[in-house]
Amino acid sequence: MNEAVLITDPGDPRLEPFRRLRDRNLKSDAGLFVGEGPLTVERMLGLPGVTRSVLVVDRWADRYAEAARAGVEILTAAESLLSDIIGFAFHRGVLATGDRSYFDGRELGDLIPGAGAKATLLCVDGVTNVDNIGLLFRNAAAFACDGVVLSDSCHDPLYRKALRVSLGHVLSVPWSRASDWNAALLQLKDAGVELVAAALREEACALDDYEVPDRVALVVGQESVGVSQATLDHCDRVLRIPMAEGVDSLNVAAASAVCLHRLSRGLRR
Structure with a gap:
């Protein structure tokens, strides 16, 4: 039976993935991503084989006993030590590393x-703002999207702030990143999906007047x-x-x- 391990030495090598998070891009660090806060970490733990390790403030250790078993x-530390490890004052109580693959x-x-x-869908x-990426996933979850398709230039949805802003829905809504954006759009059309863009154009149809087909993908831009x-x-x-x-966007x-x-x-409750 595994148990949570109390960390008292800030130099403990098991803490390496959590160090200096503000200054690091974990996309290139051994295929990891980091989630923070109870909601995101719970979603991570709900995906078999995704979570590598959890670092939690010592007073919350019992919450993760089942995951340890x-x-x-599961690593625990005093709140002051946890903040020292990650490089900034941290008040969300728990972080976890996950496998990007x-x-x-x-x-x-x-x-x-x-x-x-x-x-x-x-x-x-090309949306590069991390907050918007997180919010787009939150919206996709709220409105029953089957998935999110990202162009290659979009911000990383597994960045910890994107995960937090999405309320962890980056982990629950299926998504893929298209290395060839034009080919991805053509693949959707070949599958009978109608592509509709939200854009300011003279020829645009008012949203309320649009007859929604059974298979549709909303396209939004930078x-x-x-x-x-x-x-x-x-x-x-x-x-x-x-x-x-006087308001156009x-x-x-x-x-x-x-x-x-x-x-x-028709897809929502």
């Missing part, structure tokens, strides 16, 4: 429901320039959100929530 390495190996075809089934073209023209060229329709006079996360609420009607 299941073979996950669980997510990095997923293909676009794994996300698309089979022929004849309804499908709602979110395609993200914060400052929106959906690229190359991506728009693949889209079947362009949608606009009717707004008050919303933040990409807010716009996606409004659109997905419309596109997913």
Whole structure:
């Protein structure tokens, strides 16, 4: 039976993945990612084989006794030592390292429901803001998306802030990163998925007037320039959100929530 291990030496080598998190990019560190806070860590532990180790403030050690018995390495430390290890004042109580390969190996075809089934997907073209990436995943979860497709230039969704902002839904909503964005869009169309972009264009259809098909993917774009023209060229329709006079746009996360609420009607409780 495994038990939590109390760490008192800040030089303990088992702490290495958690050191200086503010200054590190774990994408290149042994294929790991780091999640923080109870909600994200619980989601990590719910995925078999993903969690490598957990570092938790000592007063919460009992919460992770079951994970320890299941073979996950559970390290505990005083709150002051935990903050020293990671390099900044930390008040969320728990962090965990996870194996990126669980997510990095997923293909676009794994996300698309089979022929004849309804499908709602979110395609993200070049969104580089970490908060928006997290919020897009939170929206995808809220509005019953079957998956999220990211262009290669999007911010890493497994970055710890993206995980936190998403409330851990980066771990629960299936996603894939497309190394060839044009090919990914064509694959969706070949699977009978209608591509609709949220964009400011004269030819755009008002969201409320759009007849939602059974298989649809919402395409959203980079914060400052929106959906690229190359991506728009693949889209079947362009949608606009009717707004008050003098206001022409919303933040990409807010716009996606409004659109997905419309596109997913009938799929939600």
